[in-house]
Amino acid sequence: MRFDLLIKGGVTIDDAGGLSGRHDVAISKGRIAAVEPGIPADAAFQIVDATDLYVTPGLIDMHTHVYHGATFWGIEPDPVGSRTGVTTWIDVGSAGALTLEGLRKFIIERAEVRISAFLNISYIGLTGYDFELVNLAYCDTRLFEIVASRNRDILHGVKVRMGATTVGPNGLEPLRRAIEVAERCDYPVMVHIAVPPPDIREILPLLREGDIITHCFTGNGMKLIDDVGQPLEQTLRAIDRGVILDIGHGAGSFTFNTAEAALAAGIKPHAISSDIHQISIAGPMFDLPTCISKFLAIGVRLNEALAMATAAPARLLGLEDRGTLRPGALADIALFSLERGDYPLYDIANEVRTGRELLVNQLTLIGGRPMRRQPLPQRTEWFEPWGTAGRDVSIIEFQKELVRRGHSPDAMARPRRFAGLDGHGH
Numbered sequence: 305m306r307f308d309l310l311i312k313g314g315v316t317i318d319d320a321g322g323l324s325g326r327h328d329v330a331i332s333k334g335r336i337a338a339v340e341p342g343i344p345a346d347a348a349f350q351i352v353d354a355t356d357l358y359v360t361p362g363l364i365d366m367h368t369h370v371y372h373g374a375t376f377w378g379i380e381p382d383p384v385g386s387r388t389g390v391t392t393w394i395d396v397g398s399a400g401a402l403t404l405e406g407l408r409k410f411i412i413e414r415a416e417v418r419i420s421a422f423l424n425i426s427y428i429g430l431t432g433y434d435f436e437l438v439n440l441a442y443c444d445t446r447l448f449e450i451v452a453s454r455n456r457d458i459l460h461g462v463k464v465r466m467g468a469t470t471v472g473p474n475g476l477e478p479l480r481r482a483i484e485v486a487e488r489c490d491y492p493v494m495v496h497i498a499v500p501p502p503d504i505r506e507i508l509p510l511l512r513e514g515d516i517i518t519h520c521f522t523g524n525g526m527k528l529i530d531d532v533g534q535p536l537e538q539t540l541r542a543i544d545r546g547v548i549l550d551i552g553h554g555a556g557s558f559t560f561n562t563a564e565a566a567l568a569a570g571i572k573p574h575a576i577s578s579d580i581h582q583i584s585i586a587g588p589m590f591d592l593p594t595c596i597s598k599f600l601a602i603g604v605r606l607n608e609a610l611a612m613a614t615a616a617p618a619r620l621l622g623l624e625d626r627g628t629l630r631p632g633a634l635a636d637i638a639l640f641s642l643e644r645g646d647y648p649l650y651d652i653a654n655e656v657r658t659g660r661e662l663l664v665n666q667l668t669l670i671g672g673r674p675m676r677r678q679p680l681p682q683r684t685e686w687f688e689p690w691g692t693a694g695r696d697v698s699i700i701e702f703q704k705e706l707v708r709r710g711h712s713p714d715a716m717a718r719p720r721r722f723a724g725l726d727g728h729g730h
């Protein structure tokens with residue numbers, strides 16, 4: 305036997321690797337060994353039948369919150385990974401300098417999926433719902449540098465949230481400090497944009513080549529386009545300078561109106577990410593394949609949308625061993641069906657677009673091992689009674705209404721192909 309596992313009969317999508325087409329995918333020792341048409345079945349110990357399915361690199365979600373049990377936002381990544389094809393999870397800012405050790409020991413080291421992080425400029429990270437930058441003493445640049453220098457193996461950059469309630473009276477100062485440590489650590493900054501102040505026109509000029517704006521298609525006050533849908537001058541200059549645009553759909557940060565205006569103006573996101581967390585997991589975000597389906601609904605091609613959740617984040621984050629099906633890469637692989645029908649897809653403003661295609665994960669492999677499909681995690685116990693401390697209760701009602709109307713990914717898709725497949729043994 306030459307291979308441990310062979311994915312046979314599917315259509316691969318890996319434009320960046322030049323491997324899109326009708327190919328079988330062979331896996332050996334946790335890595336991709338061959339991608340060719342017609343690899344004989346007797347060359348492998350285990351066969352996965354991918355007839356009528358797309359075979360893609362495991363998705364890389366560059367905006368997630370997985371520090372469950374220790375922060376307001378965190379969800380458990382493994383069950384979601386097993387149902388969505390997301391094999392690499394970038395936790396952005398759940399941990400700060402004081403709490404990164406817990407993220408490593410209790411989450412990253414125990415997870416089946418691969419996790420790395422952006423470290424929050426606030427040393428308490430996203431322990432609470434908000435306000436982590438109201439107290440500037442939490443933005444300790446010296447502590448950040450000490451902790452970051454000892455944890456470079458799990459870090460990609462600096463996370464900072466810009467929003468009126470998050471920064472309080474401190475305006476741009478937390479962003480300035482984030483950029484200051486980013487310069488010293490040679491990291492990009494990922495900036496979350498929300499409700500002003502500060503003004504987005506003051507934020508954008510501070511960003512450097514390689515820095516990332518997440519929530520780039522927000523409909524909130526910091527949006528990158530003006531009220532008639534034209535990109536701000538500062539937006540165009542930032543893009544020219546090499547600033548990166550990331551979706552980060554979340555519970556309040558993606559509207560079709562902004563997305564369609566931006567795309568019409570020639571502004572494309574570099575990366576599609578979910579911003580999955582305790583609130584957004586219950587819809588209308590739900591998960592990364594659903595986010596990708598929303599882009600299909602507004603005219604982005606399947607191959608291009610998938611590249612924004614595989615090859616692009618891999619390149620942006622320097623993850624050279626994934627995001628592609630090229631032989632030698634980690635055998636993190638996702639199998640999807642593309643369901644056809646009329647699917648009502650909602651944004652966070654309750655606007656709907658009809659998707660003709662729904663991307664549905666059928667199987668997820670990590671390091672060549674099929675994941676066992678797991679039930680979705682329950683919300684944290686305090687979530688329903690406490691919600692978001694009195695704000696945003698409307699979204700919880702909206703989520704219940706979506707589920708009542710059958711507009712969840714599970715309700716819309718036909719049953720998965722590999723529901724009974726045992727992933728724990730070759």
Ligand SMILES: [Zn+2]
Nearest residue numbers: 367369554579
């Ligand atoms: Zn987030």
